[in-house]
Amino acid sequence: MPAQRRPGSQEPAALRFGVLGPVRAWRGAEPLSTGSPQQRALLAALLLREGRTATAHELIDALWGDEPPSQALAAVRTYASRLRKILDAGVLVSESGGYAVRGLADGALDVAVAQDLAAEAEKARNAGKLCQARDALARALSLWDGEVLAGVPGPYAEAQRVRLEEWRLQLLESRLHMDLEQGCHAEAVSELTALTAAHPLRERLRELLMLALYRSGRQAEALAVYADTRRLLADELGVDPRPGLRELQQRILQADPGLAEPSSPRSEPAPAPVRPAQLPATVPDFTGRASFVAELSAVLASAEGRVMAVSALAGIGGVGKTTLAVHIAHQTRTAFPDGQLYVDLQGAGPRAAEPETVLGSFLRALGTADSAIPDSLEERSALYRSVLDGRRVLVLLDNAKDAAQVRPLLPGMEGCAALVTSRVRMVDLAGAHLVDLDVMSPDEALSLFTKIVGRERVASEREAALDVVAACGFLPLAIRIAASRLAARRTWTVSVLAAKLADERRRLDELQAGDLAVKATFELGYGALEPAQARAFRLLGLADGPDISLAAAAAVLDLPVEDAEDLLESLVDTSLLESAAPGRYRYHDLVRLYARACAERDEHPPGEREAAMSRLLDFCLATAAGVYAIERPGDRLVDHLTATEHPGLVFAHRSAARDWLYTEANCLLALARQSAGRPGTLRRAIDLLWAALDISESGANSREYEATARALLEAARQVDVPRVEARALMTLAHAHVDGGRFDMADQEAEQVIRLAEEADDLLPVCWARNARGIIALYQSRNADGEEHLSQAIQHFRTLGDRPGEASALCNLSRIHLATGRTQSAVALARQGIDIYDAMGNSMRGANGRYALGMALTQSNQRDSAADRLHEALEVFRDSRQRLWEGMTLFRLAEVDLAARRSANAATNAEMALTVLRGIGGEWRRGNVLTVLGHALTGIGQTDRAQVCWHEALRIYEELGSPEATAVRALLSPVQAA
Numbered sequence: 020m021p022a023q024r025r026p027g028s029q030e031p032a033a034l035r036f037g038v039l040g041p042v043r044a045w046r047g048a049e050p051l052s053t054g055s056p057q058q059r060a061l062l063a064a065l066l067l068r069e070g071r072t073a074t075a076h077e078l079i080d081a082l083w084g085d086e087p088p089s090q091a092l093a094a095v096r097t098y099a100s101r102l103r104k105i106l107d108a109g110v111l112v113s114e115s116g117g118y119a120v121r122g123l124a125d126g127a128l129d130v131a132v133a134q135d136l137a138a139e140a141e142k143a144r145n146a147g148k149l150c151q152a153r154d155a156l157a158r159a160l161s162l163w164d165g166e167v168l169a170g171v172p173g174p175y176a177e178a179q180r181v182r183l184e185e186w187r188l189q190l191l192e193s194r195l196h197m198d199l200e201q202g203c204h205a206e207a208v209s210e211l212t213a214l215t216a217a218h219p220l221r222e223r224l225r226e227l228l229m230l231a232l233y234r235s236g237r238q239a240e241a242l243a244v245y246a247d248t249r250r251l252l253a254d255e256l257g258v259d260p261r262p263g264l265r266e267l268q269q270r271i272l273q274a275d276p277g278l279a280e281p282s283s284p285r286s287e288p289a290p291a292p293v294r295p296a297q298l299p300a301t302v303p304d305f306t307g308r309a310s311f312v313a314e315l316s317a318v319l320a321s322a323e324g325r326v327m328a329v330s331a332l333a334g335i336g337g338v339g340k341t342t343l344a345v346h347i348a349h350q351t352r353t354a355f356p357d358g359q360l361y362v363d364l365q366g367a368g369p370r371a372a373e374p375e376t377v378l379g380s381f382l383r384a385l386g387t388a389d390s391a392i393p394d395s396l397e398e399r400s401a402l403y404r405s406v407l408d409g410r411r412v413l414v415l416l417d418n419a420k421d422a423a424q425v426r427p428l429l430p431g432m433e434g435c436a437a438l439v440t441s442r443v444r445m446v447d448l449a450g451a452h453l454v455d456l457d458v459m460s461p462d463e464a465l466s467l468f469t470k471i472v473g474r475e476r477v478a479s480e481r482e483a484a485l486d487v488v489a490a491c492g493f494l495p496l497a498i499r500i501a502a503s504r505l506a507a508r509r510t511w512t513v514s515v516l517a518a519k520l521a522d523e524r525r526r527l528d529e530l531q532a533g534d535l536a537v538k539a540t541f542e543l544g545y546g547a548l549e550p551a552q553a554r555a556f557r558l559l560g561l562a563d564g565p566d567i568s569l570a571a572a573a574a575v576l577d578l579p580v581e582d583a584e585d586l587l588e589s590l591v592d593t594s595l596l597e598s599a600a601p602g603r604y605r606y607h608d609l610v611r612l613y614a615r616a617c618a619e620r621d622e623h624p625p626g627e628r629e630a631a632m633s634r635l636l637d638f639c640l641a642t643a644a645g646v647y648a649i650e651r652p653g654d655r656l657v658d659h660l661t662a663t664e665h666p667g668l669v670f671a672h673r674s675a676a677r678d679w680l681y682t683e684a685n686c687l688l689a690l691a692r693q694s695a696g697r698p699g700t701l702r703r704a705i706d707l708l709w710a711a712l713d714i715s716e717s718g719a720n721s722r723e724y725e726a727t728a729r730a731l732l733e734a735a736r737q738v739d740v741p742r743v744e745a746r747a748l749m750t751l752a753h754a755h756v757d758g759g760r761f762d763m764a765d766q767e768a769e770q771v772i773r774l775a776e777e778a779d780d781l782l783p784v785c786w787a788r789n790a791r792g793i794i795a796l797y798q799s800r801n802a803d804g805e806e807h808l809s810q811a812i813q814h815f816r817t818l819g820d821r822p823g824e825a826s827a828l829c830n831l832s833r834i835h836l837a838t839g840r841t842q843s844a845v846a847l848a849r850q851g852i853d854i855y856d857a858m859g860n861s862m863r864g865a866n867g868r869y870a871l872g873m874a875l876t877q878s879n880q881r882d883s884a885a886d887r888l889h890e891a892l893e894v895f896r897d898s899r900q901r902l903w904e905g906m907t908l909f910r911l912a913e914v915d916l917a918a919r920r921s922a923n924a925a926t927n928a929e930m931a932l933t934v935l936r937g938i939g940g941e942w943r944r945g946n947v948l949t950v951l952g953h954a955l956t957g958i959g960q961t962d963r964a965q966v967c968w969h970e971a972l973r974i975y976e977e978l979g980s981p982e983a984t985a986v987r988a989l990l991s992p993v994q995a996a
Contacts, residue, residue: 034107037129038063039183040164042171044105051105057082058098060171065111065120066128067179074117081175130183133159137190149197156194163187192223199227202391204234205936209929215244216922216958219251226264233271233278236393239969241271243962251959279405295384297361298348298415305346307463308339312347318452319351319413319436339459339495340440341417348415348438355436357410360384362428366420366441374427378403381414381428394937400427407432414438422448464488464498471502472513480513487513490520504547519546545595545617555586556595557622558631559604560614563693564686566605570668571686574638575631577665629697634665636694636703639687641667643710646676650713650898653858655820659782660706680713681899684720687711688727695734702743705731708750715754717899721938725754742778745771749783752790757902759940765794785814785823793830796837797942799981805834822863825854829870836874844874865894869903872910881918885911905934909947912954921957928954945974949986965990 032047042059044051053059064073064081073081079091088094099118103111112119126132136159143152167183168176191214198207211228218224225248232241245260245268252258259265270278352359360381364372378399382392385406393399411434419425419441425448429437445451459467468488469477477484491497505516548556558575559567567575573583587604590596595614597605606614622628641663648657649670670676680687687707694704708727715724728751735747748771755764771787788811795804808831815823832847848871855864868891875884888911895904908931915924928951935943948971955964968989975983 033124033127034110035127036062036066036123037164038066038179039129039133039162039167041169046107053105054098054101056170056172057094058101060168060173060176061095061098061118062102062120063168063171063179064173064175065118067130068119069131070119070121070123072114072117072119074115078118082173084174129162133162133190140193144193144197149200153194153197153201156190156197160187160190160194188218188221188224192227195224195227199230199234202387204231205391205933206388207231208235208237209926209933212929212955212958212960213922213926215960216925219959220255222248222252222261222264225260226267229264229267229271230278234391237966238271238274239966240963242268243964243966244960245271246962247960250962279402295358295360295412297384298352298359299341299345299361305342307459307466308343308346312343312350315343315347315438315452315454316350319347319354319438342495344415344417344438344440348413351436352413355411355413357412358385359413359415361415361417363417364419364424366418366424371420371424374424375399377428382406385412396427403428404431407435409434411435416440419445421445459488459493459495459498461485461488461493464491464493464495467495468498468502471499472506476505476513483513483517486517487520490517545613548590548595552586552589553617553621555583556590556614557618558628559587559596560606560611561618561628561632562635562686563689565689566603567686568683569602569604571635571638571683572604574634574665577631577634629699632694632697633700636690636700636707637663637665638667639683639690640703640707640710641665642679643667643687643707645669646680647710647713649673649676650862651822652860654822654860654863655818656709656782659780660710661703663703677898680711681717684711684714685723688714688720688723692727692730695731701731701734701738702746705735705743705746705750709746712750712753713898713900715757716902721754721757725751725758728754740778741774742780745774745778745780745783748774749786752787756790756794757939759942761794761797761942765791765798768794781814781818782820785811785818785820785827788814789823789827789830792827792834796830796833799837801834801838805831805838808834821854821858822860825851825860825867826863828854829867832870832874836877841874841878845871845878848874861894862898862900865891865898866903869907869910872907872914876910876914876917879917881914885914888914901934902939905931905939905947906943908934909943909950912947912950916950916953916957919957921954924954925951925958941974942978942980945971945978945980945982945986948974949982949989952989 032049035045037043042053042063044053044062053062060082061078064078075092075095078095079087082095083091099111099113107122110120110122112121136155140152140155140159143149143155167180167187195207195211198204208228208231211224211231215221215224215228225244229241229244232238232244245264248264249260252260260268267278348359348361362372362377362380364377366372375396378396379392382399382403385403387402387406391402393402407430410432412430414428414430414435414437416425416428416437416439419439421441422445425437425439425441425445439445439448439451445453465477465484465488468484472484487501488498491501501516501520505511505513545553545556555572555576559572562571562575569580569584569587572587573580576583576586578586587596588598591598591604595606595610618628640660644657644660645667647654650673668679670679688711691704691708694700694707708724708731712724714720728747732744732747732751735744738744748767752764752767752771755761755767768787768790771783772791775781775783775787788807792804792808792811795801795807808827811827812824812831815821815827828847828851832844832851835841835844835847848867852864852867852871855861855867868887872884872888872891875881875887888907892904892907892911895901895907908927912924912927912931915921915927928947931947932944932951935947948967952964952967952971955961955967968986972983972986972990974980975986
């Protein structure tokens with residue numbers, strides 16, 4: 020019997036066992052020796068019987084089959100005796116001439132845990148909870164650790180290996196099917212490509228691959244998978260594909276709309292919520308509008324299960340459109356159990372929200388993966404309607420510019436409804452239920468004022484209160500601001516407020532129609548501000564960014580952060596400023612316009628406006644330069660940027676610096692564009708863009724970066740200063756290299772050299788020579804490339820720019836590699852890496868390892884090549900450099916091809932295509948497709964390989980790239996010969 024524990028002694032650690040890999044045992048975290056292979060075979064046979072007794076004969080048969088040794092029974096008893104000494108007392112029991120393992124705790128055996136998780140997944144799937152089901156399957160699959168029962172001999176172990184591997188594949192197929200149901204088709208392609216290579220006769224995997232490719236927009240490849248499968252089955256088994264695979268092929272040929280979206284609804288929260296609840300909070304003191312509430316609530320509720328309803332609320336600014344719409348949305352939300360979407364379309368401002376951007380955010384809120392969201396407006400709108408099909412969702416589109424902005428955002432599905440607010444009457448919005456919202460009635464206005472100020476204060480001064488709401492023009496927003504000011508000032512009477520509003524200079528504006536009424540409404544709040552608050556309100560409205568951080572606001576105001584925060588929070592209390600998030604602030608677009616008007620009218624001296632924007636630009640440039648210096652120790656760019664008078668932030672850690680750059684990306688680009696037209700700030704704006712070039716390389720804001728570079732170049736050409744124009748051209752050339760537009764980039768870099776040499780500005784010359792060298796390599800002009808890079812190296816050395824020198828050395832390594840000088844290519848790349856490592860420049864050191872990995876691949880040092888590329892990949896991922904992450908995956912695919920690991924090559928190439936989606940340009944995509952074609956050929960998917968090569972050839976021919984010749988030969992080898 021088990022030993023007695025002394026009082027106070029600890030509970031013995033529980034036993035755990037693993038068979039989904041090597042046969043292992045642990046007591047707590049301590050591994051136990053399971054003995055010889057035959058002894059492990061005995062333990063595995065007992066564990067897999069799940070507590071049932073195995074007779075001695077069954078165990079002998081399990082270990083040795085038809086040819087047991089003469090002392091087999093004695094051997095079994097010996098193994099059992101040894102196992103008893105290892106395991107807890109009472110675990111291995113003898114009964115009826117056999118043995119059994121009993122008394123294990125829940126979760127003690129990995130295969131039992133996997134069974135429980137599979138059952139949990141099935142239950143969740145049947146309940147429509149795909150995310151929960153997928154998570155359970157992923158946890159079950161993670162329990163496999165290499166080959167099942169690895170190294171265990173005997174026929175029983177072999178049979179169990181086959182059974183458990185088949186079960187693993189079934190679970191994997193179920194999980195992949197759920198991936199596709201949740202829109203993760205692009206990510207699934209690489210995994211399915213590898214699996215079909217490892218299990219070429221498994222038709223279910225082929226079917227999933229076809230569906231994933233089709234949903235990724237790769238219809239020809241999907242059909243090619245069927246052709247490959249049919250040929251393989253005929254050659255290997257003499258059979259045709261099963262009916263399900265043939266049916267899928269026909270549906271793809273017919274472009275069946277049902278294939279374009281998941282067949283099962285996603286009803287539970289995914290990493291992005293699938294039941295969005297985005298409505299802003301309704302105001303607790305909502306007042307009046309009873310007829311509108313009843314009318315619109317009835318229209319919207321009628322959408323349930325029948326038709327879509329569109330209601331458009333139109334009215335002047337401040338009339339309460341948003342407040343009414345939000346209130347009605349909350350009133351009717353029970354009619355839309357699948358969620359509510361909300362967006363401020365910013366139609367009254369200079370930069371109205373783009374419909375494709377809004378659709379992207381809506382699709383994410385509805386549970387669509389980023390990788391599944393298409394690029395074009397038409398495709399996003401179609402996918403949006405598909406995702407909403409069968410759901411009852413309310414969409415609140417606030418502050419729309421016009422009907423054209425709204426149309427792509429309408430659900431178009433039965434059971435869904437859209438509620439639109441706008442300053443214009445949308446008579447051209449087909450089928451809309453139009454509502455013109457006017458000012459409040461006097462009774463409603465007084466009621467709203469009373470709720471905010473308090474019944475006692477108003478009751479004693481009713482006439483004065485009526486004067487106040489009349490002076491406000493009965494506009495709800497004006498009444499709310501005036502009442503809030505009074506409520507915050509307990510020493511004021513209603514009469515004091517009425518006297519202030521009696522001022523004709525304010526009242527005339529208040530009584531004007533149209534937008535002037537909105538301006539007058541804001542004037543009420545602005546006029547009640549203290550001088551410091553008013554200054555902050557005016558100056559903070561000058562910046563174009565979507566919002567502003569506390570630190571940036573402190574720079575604008577030239578105040579300590581603590582004092583700036585007090586001012587900003589006081590403005591939030593007045594509702595003139597919004598708190599977007601802790602430490603971030605934003606204006607409503609109309610309030611921003613009003614703040615700027617105030618700055619033009621009231622800021623004295625007028626030069627303070629320019630000084631405030633100059634301080635903001637200094638802050639951003641200094642901070643971006645600091646981030647650049649942290650990311651690239653020793654890089655001399657920071658020494659060649661325009662000096663700033665005001666400091667930026669200082670970061671203790673690289674991760675914090677990087678977070679700042681990507682958080683502020685939109686604000687930095689907006690500031691750079693805005694500064695292009697301001698006197699005295701263009702040069703710093705260009706330097707800001709140069710210092711923030713990682714924004715372009717990350718892929719997240721590549722288009723915005725390029726657009727900003729164009730705007731700065733146009734401004735630079737107007738001032739006609741060679742130094743300024745050269746630097747602006749360099750930022751645009753950099754963006755074009757990242758985007759794969761090499762001809763344009765080369766022309767711009769050539770102009771950079773001419774202008775910068777004229778201005779005696781050597782750093783842009785270095786960068787342009789380096790860029791022209793790598794462009795020449797891409798265009799197979801290796802002699803030109805070597806000349807440019809040799810000059811770049813000399814220029815960098817003249818400047819003492821060691822990281823720049825290392826960059827040019829690594830690029831020169833690639834020229835040597837392209838011209839067959841493999842040994843010197845390896846040496847040059849290592850020379851560059853040595854420089855980077857000596858300076859602690861890990862991110863650019865990754866570029867060096869990228870170049871070295873390519874050289875080692877060609878010199879047949881494939882293991883070392885893969886090691887260097889994996890080191891680079893880790894850094895690029897950590898640094899959020901998606902362009903280089905994708906290109907490194909592509910180079911790893913080349914290593915795998917050279918090592919004849921075709922399945923791995925296909926997986927890495929597919930991952931590269933996914934990461935590079937939308938960035939890097941078509942030439943790079945053509946390169947990846949070419950390698951993918953080779954990899955697919957290696958795993959027998961030749962028809963699909965041909966599709967990839969046809970697409971690559973189309974790309975190369977459109978670009979006029981010399982690679983077209985080689986790909987053409989792959990497609991027509993006989994003709995090419």
